[in-house]
Amino acid sequence: MGKFRSPEIETASRHTMRIVQSDRLADMVRRVYENVPFYKKKLDECGIRPEDIKSVDDLSKLPFTNKTDLRDNYPYGLFALPLGQVTEIHASSGTTGKQTVVGYTENDLKTWGECAARAITAAGGTHEDVLHVSYGYGLFTGGLGLHYGGQAMGSTVIPASSGNTARQLTIMQDFGSTILCCTPSYAMYLGESREEAGIPLSAIHLKAGIFGAEPWTEQMRKSIEEKLGIKAYDIYGLSEVMGPGVAFECECQDGLHVNEDFFIPEIIDPETGEVLPDGEYGELVFTCITKEALPLIRYRTRDITCLTHGTCACGRTLVKMGKPRGRSDDMLIIRGVNVFPSQIEEVLLHTKGVTANYQIVVERVNNLDTLEVRVEMAPGMDFDAVRLVEEKEREIKGRLHSVLGLSASVTIVEPKSIERSEGKAKRIIDNRHTYD
Incomplete structure (x- = not known):
């Protein structure tokens, strides 16, 4: 039995959780x-009145929300409270359009802290x-959430915060840091620098270490653990829903427990919107049932994963989501074939010499x-x-063809020649729009 931050919720029966979720x-x-x-306009268009939604069984009656809706209502159009009652503002990076703006009340910040605290506790953290x-x-x-x-x-x-890696290592030694929180790519960089x-x-x-904000593989986990001498835990979140702490790994590390007393997850077919059963991969959708400043109904995350219910070996009954395979909007379509960067990373991390x-x-x-x-x-x-280089390139090319089902060219470059990241790693350079 693992340690719990909120045992009455983390080990609740499915019946109890349904009552909590339905009321909220x-x-x-x-x-x-x-x-x-x-939302009033959207629900009216669907012929839905608030009194029609009595339990989680009615969730599928509700319409989806997506990132475009947040951008179309930029900056505060989806807030459920006047700005004077909003304590804090966060926003996405806005690299692919307008930023998505998120607001938090004092209670929202307490919820966020509770969610992140559950993740820290699951990683063995204490006061x-x-x-x-x-x-x-x-x-x-990322930073303020943890x-x-x-x-x-x-x-x-x-x-x-991020950056100044030499100073980070000095702080770790001098200040006695025991739990590291950052992106997995930066954890790798810290390990290499050490x-x-x-x-x-x-x-x-x-x-x-508690690592998130980008996809990472089991092989990368092992590399980080070796380079830093730690046990590495995954954490999941996205700014629109809350931030890091929406879901977290326990010591079993076979899925991430969703804090479903605050966020109801669903998996849908990204093409049809149909809700999929346990174990089937599709797009992850969240409904925020306690947020005061920015409650979202059936928000489409674009992350591809699956859900499983049951009691974990750690004792938690919170629904588990699989490690995201990638994002439907990050997925590359190459000559008609769907390619996720995580598939390529898996091949590379299982190849010696790179x-x-x-x-x-x-x-x-x-x-x-x-x-x-x-x-x-x-x-x-x-x-x-x-x-030797040419042989290794041919080896990787063959493995990629086997996994992806299409041919890719492989170029092995000198150590340290690819720019390092102190935040999210930039893995994809898609130049096709140049020719459109």
Whole structure:
């Protein structure tokens, strides 16, 4: 039996959870109908009145919300409260359009802290731990989300933010950091930098890491654990729904427990919108049933995963979501074949002689899509041995063809030649729009 932050919820029966969810769902739908003109119009168009939603069984009657809806109502059009009652504002990066703006009341921030605290507890954290937060602070939700979780735990929080890696390693040694929170790609970079600086694992006190904000594989988990001497835990969240802490891994590490007393998850067919049964992969959808400032109905995350119900070996009964395979909007369609970056990463991380640092480059040549994978050779390999490099490129190309079902060119490049990231790694360079 693992340790729990909120045992009455984390180990609740399905009957109890349904009662909690049904009451909160009905209340939330009434609130948005009365306070958010966008949702009132949408529900009226569907012929739905608030009193029609009595339990979670009625969830499928409700319409979907997507990122475009948030952008069309930028910045505060979907808020359910006047700005004077909103305590904090966050926003997405806005790299593909207008930022999506998220508001939090004081109660919303307490909920966020509770969710993140459950994740920290599941990773073995207590009030005695020193939480080293290397997610970016600011409008991005990563840094402050874990910060609030650490505060809710009563832990000591170091708001290191991202960047200045040498200083981060010094802080870890001098301040006694015990739990590291950052993106998995930055954790890898910290591990590499520790090795290069000749800092022994005995000089740092880390026992666990809580990593999220980008997809990562089991092989990458093992590499991080070896380089930092820790147990690495996944955490899931997205700014529109709350931030990190929507779901989290326990010690069993076979799925992420969803904090479903706050967020009701569904899996749908991304093409038809049909709700899929347990175990089937599709698009993850969340309904925020307690948020006061920005409650969302059936928000389409674009993340591809599955859900499973039951009692975990850790003792939690919270529904589990699988590690996301990728995003439906990050999925590349190459010559009619669906390609997820995580598939390519899995191949590379199981190949000796190359590192986890790679880029995927898509071009259009003579109206035909081409796929190139650039990956760094591991330090210590003989980059000048042309024959060895060519053999390794052919090996990876064959493995990729077997997994993807299409041909990709592979280029092995010198160590450290692919730009490192101190936040989310930029893996995909899609140049096809240049030719459209």
